[in-house]
Amino acid sequence: xxxxxxxxxPADAPLADSSSDIxxxxxxxxxxxxxxxxxxxxxxxxxxxxxxxSSACGRWLGVDPEKLLGLSIASSVEDRLVESxxxxxxxxxxxxxxxxxxxxxxYSPQGEGRDxxxxxxxxxxxxxVLAIADVGLAVVDHxxxxxxxxxxxxxxxxxxxxxxxxxxxxxxxxxRARKLARQIEVAATSRSxxxxxxxxxxxxxxxxxMIHALRADNAGPFVAIDGPLMDEELxxxxxxxxxxxxxxxxxxxxxxxxxDIEQMPGDAxxxxxxxxxxxxxxxxxxASTTRGCEELLTALxxxxxxxxxxxxxxxxxxxxxxxxxxxxxxxxxxxxxxxxETRAAQISREVLDRLVVYPWPGNYDELVxxxxxxxxxxxxxxxxxxxxxxxxxxxxxxxxxxxxxxxxEELQALDELLxxxxxNALQRALTKYRGNRAAAARALGITRSRxxxxxxxxxxxxxxxx
Amino acid sequence: MAExxxxxxxxxxxxxxxxxxxxxxxxxxLWIVEEGxxxxxxxxxxxxxxxxxxxxxxxxxxxxxVLTEIGQPRCSVVLWELSPENxxxxxxxxxxxxxxxxxxxxxVTFVARMGIPSRGYSELALTCRQVGADWVVRQPxxxxxxxxxxxxxxxxxxxxxxxxxx
Numbered sequence: 001x002x003x004x005x006x007x008x009x010p011a012d013a014p015l016a017d018s019s020s021d022i023x024x025x026x027x028x029x030x031x032x033x034x035x036x037x038x039x040x041x042x043x044x045x046x047x048x049x050x051x052x053x054s055s056a057c058g059r060w061l062g063v064d065p066e067k068l069l070g071l072s073i074a075s076s077v078e079d080r081l082v083e084s085x086x087x088x089x090x091x092x093x094x095x096x097x098x099x100x101x102x103x104x105x106x107y108s109p110q111g112e113g114r115d116x117x118x119x120x121x122x123x124x125x126x127x128x129v130l131a132i133a134d135v136g137l138a139v140v141d142h143x144x145x146x147x148x149x150x151x152x153x154x155x156x157x158x159x160x161x162x163x164x165x166x167x168x169x170x171x172x173x174x175x176r177a178r179k180l181a182r183q184i185e186v187a188a189t190s191r192s193x194x195x196x197x198x199x200x201x202x203x204x205x206x207x208x209x210m211i212h213a214l215r216a217d218n219a220g221p222f223v224a225i226d227g228p229l230m231d232e233e234l235x236x237x238x239x240x241x242x243x244x245x246x247x248x249x250x251x252x253x254x255x256x257x258x259x260d261i262e263q264m265p266g267d268a269x270x271x272x273x274x275x276x277x278x279x280x281x282x283x284x285x286x287a288s289t290t291r292g293c294e295e296l297l298t299a300l301x302x303x304x305x306x307x308x309x310x311x312x313x314x315x316x317x318x319x320x321x322x323x324x325x326x327x328x329x330x331x332x333x334x335x336x337x338x339x340x341e342t343r344a345a346q347i348s349r350e351v352l353d354r355l356v357v358y359p360w361p362g363n364y365d366e367l368v369x370x371x372x373x374x375x376x377x378x379x380x381x382x383x384x385x386x387x388x389x390x391x392x393x394x395x396x397x398x399x400x401x402x403x404x405x406x407x408x409e410e411l412q413a414l415d416e417l418l419x420x421x422x423x424n425a426l427q428r429a430l431t432k433y434r435g436n437r438a439a440a441a442r443a444l445g446i447t448r449s450r451x452x453x454x455x456x457x458x459x460x461x462x463x464x465x466x
Numbered sequence: 467m468a469e470x471x472x473x474x475x476x477x478x479x480x481x482x483x484x485x486x487x488x489x490x491x492x493x494x495x496l497w498i499v500e501e502g503x504x505x506x507x508x509x510x511x512x513x514x515x516x517x518x519x520x521x522x523x524x525x526x527x528x529x530x531x532v533l534t535e536i537g538q539p540r541c542s543v544v545l546w547e548l549s550p551e552n553x554x555x556x557x558x559x560x561x562x563x564x565x566x567x568x569x570x571x572x573x574v575t576f577v578a579r580m581g582i583p584s585r586g587y588s589e590l591a592l593t594c595r596q597v598g599a600d601w602v603v604r605q606p607x608x609x610x611x612x613x614x615x616x617x618x619x620x621x622x623x624x625x626x627x628x629x630x631x632x
Contacts, residue, residue: 146550146580147590153553154593161561201567221592226600229618237611238601241588365567 018058018065023051026126039134040114042091046128048072050091057133061087061108072251089158093118093129094148105152106133107159167210168331169203169315169364172324176316180207183313188214191253193276193285195261195308197292198315201365204288207315208257211286220253220282221245227264227287235268239275246279253282261287261308262299273304318360318367325360325367326352332371333383342375347383354385358392423458426451430462493521494620497536497570499529499556500547501577508606509545512613529555533562542570543616546599549577557597564598571619573612574599 017036022045023029035041036054040061043052050071058065068087094104097120107113114133121127170181187194188211196204205224212222225238236243242254258264258272276283287308289296297305318325329347336342347355351374360366374387385393429440441451454460496513498505506526513522527535529552536542544563546556563570574594576582582590591602601612 147582147586149550150548150553150576150580151586151590151593153550153557154590154597156554157557157561157597158593206565221596223592223595224600226619228622229615231614231618234611234615234618241592241595244588245592362567365565368565369567 017052017054018069019052020045020049020069022126028121028127028130032130035132039132040116041133042131043127044093044129044131045126048128051127060112060114060133061090062110063087089155091131093120093131094151097129102148104148105156107156109159111160113156168328168335169206170210171328171331172321173327174321174323176321177324180313180315184210184214187211187311187313190311191215191281191284192310193308194287194310195293195296195312196286196288196315197290197312198288199290199317199363201363202315202317203364204315205257205259206364207313208255208286208288212255212257215255220255222255222257224257224259227258227261227268230268231265232267232271235271242283243275246282251282253284254279255284255286258285258287260289262289262291262296264300266301269301269304273301273307276304276307318363322356325355328364328367329355329371332368333375336372336375342378343381344375344378344383345381348385350385351383351388354388354392354395358395419458422454423460426455426458426460427462430460435462493523494616494623495523495525495536495542497532497542497544498524498526498547499532499545499552500526501549504578505545505547505575508609512606512609529559532559536563536570543573543619544570545573545575545603547575547577548594549580560594561598564600571601571616572599573601573603575603 017033019029023032023043028043032041032043032052032054036052036056038056039054040057040059041052041054042050042057045051050068053065053068055065058068061068068091071088071091090106090108094102097118101117101119103115103117105113106116116131116133119130119132121130170177170184172178184207194208194211196207198204208224209222221242223239223242225235230238239256242256245252246254256272264272272285276285285308291299293309293312296309299305300308326347329352333342333344333347337345355367355370362369370389370392371383373389374383377387378384425444426440429443430437433439433443437451437455438448441448444451446454496509498509500506503526506524510522510524513524525535532544536544546560548556560572560574563572576590587604591604594602601615603609603612
């Protein structure tokens with residue numbers, strides 16, 4: 001399983017403060033160390049890299065401080081970036097921090113919030129910002145502006161979302177699941193463009209977000225756009241903030257996820273191509289498509305097609321991963337339970353059987369929706385058949401009904417076949433014995449009365465008027 | 467062959483994309499989550515002006531009701547007016563809707579009384595996009611461009627419906 005963040009540490013794990021060479025040479029080191037012994041403390045260099053993080057901070061965030069050292073949140077503190085990486089978002093100082101100290105509530109991935117004081121430092125100190133959690137904030141006259149409250153709400157959501165990495169799609173023991181997990185890891189190790197090929201609903205966007213989250217610490221923002229809806233102007237407008245950031249901050253990076261890139265109009269393709277040329281190695285495109293590489297080469301401009309097919313990752317339809325479905329369903333339910341949406345903790349055998357039998361035309365998205373709806377309806381601890389969406393619940397029943405109807409048609413056909421055979425036999429016997437029904441009955445081995453009854457029922461005449 | 471009709475008019479910003487004549491009885495729905503009625507009034511006027519060939523159903527909804535209300539009609543657009551008070555409630559809903567199979571187009575704007583520092587706007591907009599919003603609308607003047615996006619979406623949806631009918 002791929003984790004988008006380092007695993008949580010046990011409360012008693014031995015941790016030490018971590019500091020970079022820059023921090024060791026600063027005059028603020030003794031003060032920070034003193035504060036760090038009591039409070040979670042961290043410090044950034046002027047170019048926005050984490051230079052010091054105390055062990056108390058590591059314990060609060062549930063991560064080894066050593067792993068966070070050097071994490072980039074900006075190349076300048078004032079124009080800092082919004083990172084997709086959870087810890088970059090969590091630890092980043094508030095916007096517009098220039099002369100006066102500011103307070104921001106910071107949430108750990110576990111949801112524990114603390115008021116933190118961010119102190120801007122001068123260049124002579126060698127540091128950009130020093131952050132201290134839980135210090136006596138009464139001394140700071142701070143008014144939360146509406147803007148800060150809004151940003152705080154958004155950050156809090158992103159931090160909580162990062163707590164539940166959406167790696168369910170690559171769960172499983174099947175060959176395809178293992179291949180998908182491996183391919184995601186490979187795609188995350190480089191900054192190359194990626195084409196995600198798979199049927200509709202197979203979770204391309206989730207895979208794209210996973211790749212982005214797993215990439216190096218300075219992966220930058222992730223912006224998704226609908227390829228078919230774009231034209232030149234719309235593409236410019238919808239990516240304007242990303243482009244502005246790439247232009248303003250020299251080392252920043254960004255990822256654009258393009259849904260259904262093969263249906264993107266030509267002018268938008270050319271504009272995207274131009275953007276990639278303007279920011280080589282910094283702007284990355286992850287594109288979802290239902291077509292293969294060769295077809296993409298005909299649907300896209302040559303340069304864009306070459307770029308996005310640098311690395312192709314195939315996502316199999318869910319129906320091809322039957323053995324993974326129970327595990328994925330259980331993981332999705334567990335996730336719902338952890339977020340407090342449901343009490344249900346397990347799935348009944350009957351439901352699991354049905355999930356495996358169902359063909360999943362909507363692929364992974366349909367499975368997610370089915371578990372979400374079922375979890376909402378379930379009041380107990382076990383998901384039962386009645387909690388499943390109607391289409392899935394009745395799938396087997398409909399098939400059985402169809403089968404029985406087909407069987408009925410087969411029986412009717414057999415009756416007709418027998419009647420036809422019997423009619424022909426009666427006709428042939430009457431012809432042979434020139435209308436003598438007693439002789440015909442004897443020849444067929446039945447009584448005369450039965451012969452007469454069947455003759456009447458089947459409408460056999462002699463001489464044959466038909 | 468489906469007929470095409472040019473939609474709307476906004477001076478030089480006339481949308482270039484024709485909306486395929488919608489199937490009979492079809493409509494698009496705009497769900498607005500806001501404190502007052504500001505965006506409802508703006509969108510009623512602009513919606514008719516820009517996407518006039520397709521009936522628009524414009525409703526104001528409570529954040530909690532969005533998940534249950536939405537999803538019935540084929541084409542849905544949700545406009546979220548975010549404020550410091552409703553951000554906690556709206557964020558998970560925006561994220562949840564962005565993960566849906568039949569994903570609606572989600573526009574985000576900010577409550578008018580809020581003063582957003584110009585340096586902070588870009589950061590705010592990017593963070594909203596990361597949560598799951600498709601577009602961040604700063605002011606009503608941005609709407610012609612957004613309407614073009616909506617028109618493109620409708621065009622695509624109704625073309626799809628036409629193909630299905632065949």
